[in-house]
Amino acid sequence: MNGSIALALVLAVLAWVFVVGDLLRRHRPAWHWYLTGYPATTCRVLFTWRKVALLNDLSVSRRPPRGLLGDLVVKGDPLRPVAPRISFPRATRLGLTVMVRLHAGQTPATYLKAADAFVHAWKVHAVRVTSPERGLVLLTATATDPLLRPGLATAPAALLSALVGVLESGGAWVMDLRLIPHWLIAGATRSGKSTLLARLITQLAPQPVALIGIDCKGGMELGLFTSRLSVLATCRREAVAILGALVVDMQDRMNACRSAGARSIWELPDSLRPVPVVVIVDEIAELYLSDGRRESKAEAEQCSVLLLRLAQLGAALGLHLVVAGQRVGSDLGPGVTALRAQLGGRICHRVNDPGTAEMTLGDLNKDAVAVAQSITATERGVAVCTGPDGGWSRARSHLTTTEEAIAAAQRHSALAPEMSAIRRALAALEGDDK
Numbered sequence: 517m518n519g520s521i522a523l524a525l526v527l528a529v530l531a532w533v534f535v536v537g538d539l540l541r542r543h544r545p546a547w548h549w550y551l552t553g554y555p556a557t558t559c560r561v562l563f564t565w566r567k568v569a570l571l572n573d574l575s576v577s578r579r580p581p582r583g584l585l586g587d588l589v590v591k592g593d594p595l596r597p598v599a600p601r602i603s604f605p606r607a608t609r610l611g612l613t614v615m616v617r618l619h620a621g622q623t624p625a626t627y628l629k630a631a632d633a634f635v636h637a638w639k640v641h642a643v644r645v646t647s648p649e650r651g652l653v654l655l656t657a658t659a660t661d662p663l664l665r666p667g668l669a670t671a672p673a674a675l676l677s678a679l680v681g682v683l684e685s686g687g688a689w690v691m692d693l694r695l696i697p698h699w700l701i702a703g704a705t706r707s708g709k710s711t712l713l714a715r716l717i718t719q720l721a722p723q724p725v726a727l728i729g730i731d732c733k734g735g736m737e738l739g740l741f742t743s744r745l746s747v748l749a750t751c752r753r754e755a756v757a758i759l760g761a762l763v764v765d766m767q768d769r770m771n772a773c774r775s776a777g778a779r780s781i782w783e784l785p786d787s788l789r790p791v792p793v794v795v796i797v798d799e800i801a802e803l804y805l806s807d808g809r810r811e812s813k814a815e816a817e818q819c820s821v822l823l824l825r826l827a828q829l830g831a832a833l834g835l836h837l838v839v840a841g842q843r844v845g846s847d848l849g850p851g852v853t854a855l856r857a858q859l860g861g862r863i864c865h866r867v868n869d870p871g872t873a874e875m876t877l878g879d880l881n882k883d884a885v886a887v888a889q890s891i892t893a894t895e896r897g898v899a900v901c902t903g904p905d906g907g908w909s910r911a912r913s914h915l916t917t918t919e920e921a922i923a924a925a926q927r928h929s930a931l932a933p934e935m936s937a938i939r940r941a942l943a944a945l946e947g948d949d950k
C-alpha cells in the first residue's frame with residue numbers, strides 16, 4: 517500500500533515538473549514581464565503622470581484663463597492645472613493599459629500628439645492611443661517590440677483568406693480578399709515585399725482560386741510559382757494582353773450575374789459560379805513608366821486603364837488585385853492615384869521616401885505614416901497594415917523561404933485552373949511576333 521502511495525506521489529511530482537516547467541519555459545517572457553517589468557512600469561506611469569500631462573498640455577485648470585479684477589478683464593495662465601484622471605495600469609501579456617478620463621473640451625488628438633512623450637517617460641517600446649468610448653482614451657503601452665521574435669499566429673481557413681503573419685497585438689495578420697478585395701503593398705528593396713507575396717501565394721495555392729502573375733522584372737520573383745499560376749506575364753506587352761483578356765472575362769461574368777439576377781458571383785449557384793481570380797502584380801512601376809517612345813506610352817496608358825477597370829468593377833465579380841511596388845507616387849502617372857483609391861487594403865513596409873508612405877497610408881490613416889517611416893532596414897518583413905475595421909497595426913509576415921514557396925506551388929499545381937481565353941490572348945501575341 518505504502519509503495520503504491522509513494523509511486524503515485526513520484527508520478528504526481530514528475531507530472532508537475534513537466535507540465536508547470538513546460539508552461540514556465542514557454543511563457544517565460546510573459547512571466548518575466550509580470551514579475552519585474554510591470555511593477556516598475558506601473559510606478560513610472562503613476563509617478564510621472566502629472567508631470568507628463570502638464571508638459572504635454574493635457575492638464576487643465578479648473579479656473580478660467582480670464583478673470584475680472586475690478587473693472588478690468590485679466591488674462592493669464594491659471595495656477596495648478598489638474599491632470600486628467602487615470603485608472604490603475606492594468607497588465608497585459610505584452611505591456612499595460614491605462615484608461616484616461618478626458619477633461620471637458622479635450623479630444624483624443626491631444627493624447628495622440630503626446631504618445632511619444634509617454635514612450636520616453638515610461639521607458640516602453642510604443643504607446644497606442646485609442647478611444648473605446650466617448651470621453652475616454654485608452655493608452656496601450658507595449659513593453660518591448662513583439663515583432664522582434666514573433667510567434668506563429670493561427671486563423672481559421674477560409675476561401676480567399678490568407679494568414680500572412682502576426683500583428684503587433686499577437687493576433688493573426690490575415691489578408692481576406694472577400695472582406696477587402698484589392699490590396700496595395702509598398703516597400704523599398706529588401707524590405708520583405710516578395711516574401712509577403714510568396715506567403716500569400718503559399719496560402720492561396722491550396723484553394724480553388726486562379727492565380728495570375730504579372731512580373732515585368734522578367735518574371736524573376738513570380739516565376740518561382742509558375743506551376744501554380746494559371747498565367748504569368750513577364751513583360752508589359754504580355755501584361756496588357758492578360759489584363760485585356762481579364763476585362764473581357766469580367767464582362768462575361770457581369771452578363772452571367774445579370775441573367776441570373778445576382779449582384780455578385782457569390783450569389784450565383786455553385787454550378788454557375790466562375791472561379792475567383794487573384795492578379796498579383798510585382799513592381800507596379802514597370803507597368804506605368806514609359807521610356808518616352810509612343811508605343812511605350814500607349815502600353816503604359818493601356819495598363820493603367822485596364823487595371824483601373826478591374827479594380828473598379830472586379831470585386832463583386834471575383835477578380836482581385838494585389839499590387840506591389842517599391843515606390844508608389846503620382847509621378848508614375850495620373851492613373852496611379854485613381855488606382856490607389858480602389859485598393860482598400862494597404863501594407864507599407866520600410867520605404868525610402870516619405871512620399872510612398874504618405875501615398876500608401878496617408879489618405880486612410882495619417883498617424884500610421886510616421887510609424888511606417890520609423891521601420892528600420894533591420895526590421896525585414898515588418899510593415900504597417902490596415903485592418904478591416906479601418907484601423908491600422910504594425911505586423912510582421914511569416915518568413916516563407918523560396919524553397920517552401922516553390923514546394924507549395926508544385927504540390928498544388930494540379931489546382932491551377934485553366935484560363936484558356938487568357939492563354940489564347942498570350943498565344944496571339946507570340947503569333948504576332950512571328
Ligand SMILES: Nc1ncnc2c1ncn2[C@@H]1O[C@H](COP(=O)(O)OP(=O)(O)OP(=O)(O)O)[C@@H](O)[C@H]1O
Pocket residue numbers: 703704705706707708709710711712842896897898912913914915
Ligand atoms: N518576415 C520576415 N522575417 C524575417 N526575414 C524576412 C522577412 N521577410 C523578408 N525577410 C528577409 O528579408 C530579405 C529581403 O526580403 P524580400 O526579398 O522579400 O524583399 P523585397 O522587398 O522583395 O526586395 P526586392 O524589392 O529587392 O525584391 C530576405 O532575405 C528575407 O529572408
